[in-house]
Amino acid sequence: MSPTPRRPSMGDVAARADVSYQTVSRVLNDPGIVRPATRDRVLEAIAALGYTPNRAARTLKTTRSSLVGVLNDGSSLFGPAETTSAIEAAAREAGYSLLLTSLPPGGDGERQVGAELLGSGVDGILVVAGHEGMTESVAAVAGSTPVVAVSAQPPQEAGVEVVGIDQRRGAHQVVEHLQRTGARSIVHVCGPTDWFDARARRGGVEQALDEFGLDGAIIGPGDWTPRSGYELTGDLIRSGPPEAIFAANDMMAIGVLHALHEHGLRIPEDVAVVGFDNTLGAEFLLPSLxxxxxxxxxxxxxxxxxxxxxxxxxPARADPPQELAPRLVVRRSTRPERTH
Structure with a gap:
């Protein structure tokens, strides 16, 4: 019977490179203090043996795990999924690994999930907090370890800082663009009322409509899906379509486009359409969104x-990171802006 394979150790690396155990440790933790020739020899040994540091041993020695917890709701929606992928890439670049945990559908497990994350020895926690259902999750981990929430909602818990995208600004840009194309009546098909992004976008629309003196209405809420956009637009058409429809996200905008096509309305000549998110494929819709x-x-x-x-x-910065600015992408589902 062949012996059970054994994971290479730092001692194995030291023996292969003909250096001390301490030298291998220095190469792994502070390579700048090791002579280049010695460092290269150790790195070659690491590659040849397939050695990887033992995280558990390092945690015992330093009380740091280099592990970041990420808590989300398991949503496959474009925004949360893209944000989680970006966090993972950034963590890898910074030398951290992720422990990703999703809340079970329907909630109720927030406190337990938070306790499990903390019990896993993470050095800090990121919460992708898109809606009210994640509020309890933030509360469950606040105060026990550094916590940052990715959200359009200002922090509600002490010790929790928020990093987000300026949703109101994005919605304001949409209405301003539509006003410059000559649209005077704009309907916003809003998203779910418990989502912070949807609330902020609605607030930006209301502010811009008032600022530009436009006729406007808010209908919905939709549920982020094409079907909800389709059904709400069908009801809207029967009562008389506006000059422009701003859907709360691109998926709902797809439903809006389908309903308008089905009723023989031209886009953007009869009704202009705008979405939100710049979802993959938005430029390939007819017309491009x-x-x-x-x-x-x-x-x-x-x-x-x-x-x-x-x-x-x-050293903590005086202020938490500012909200990041979104960017309006103008395509063929809206009319050209007027030059005068």
Missing amino acids: TTVAQPFAAVGRAALGHLVELMENA
Whole structure:
């Protein structure tokens, strides 16, 4: 019977490179103090043996795990999914690994899930807190370890800082663009009332309608899906369509486009349409969709970077990171802006 394979150790690396155990440790933890020739020899031995540091042993020695907990709701929606992917990439670049935990559908497990994360020895926690259902999750971990929430909602818990994207600004940009195209009546098909992004976008619409003196209405709420956009637009058409419809996200905008096509209305000649998120494929819709691009990669990096500052006891900045700015992407589902 062949012997059971054994995981290579630092001692194995030291023997292969003909250096001391301490030298291998220095190469792993502070390579700048090791002579280049020696460092290269150790790195070659690490690669040849397939050695990886033992996280558990390092945690016992340093009381740091280099592990970040990420708590989300398991949503497959474009925004939360993109944000989580960006956090993972940023953590890897910063030398941290992720422990990703999703809340079970329907809630009720927030306190237990938070306790499990804390019990796993994470150095800090990021919460992708898109809606009210995540509020208890934030509360469950606040005060026990550094916590940063990615959200459009201001912090409600002491010791929790928020990094987010300026949703109101994005919605304001949409209404301003539509006003410059000559639209005077705009309907916002809003998102779920318990989602912080949807609330902020609605607030930006209401502010811009008042600022520009436009006729406007808010209908819904939808549930982020194409079907909800389709059904709400069907009801709207029967009562007389506006000059422009701003859907709370691109998926709902797809439903809006389908309903308008089905009723023989031209886009943008009869009704202009705008979405939000710049979802993959938005430029290939017919017509291509004017929308708002959110800097998901940037917000993921900003959230992870700020959490690392808190975990490593770096001097705290006077203010938490500013909200990141979204960007209006104009395509063919809206009319050209007027030049006068």
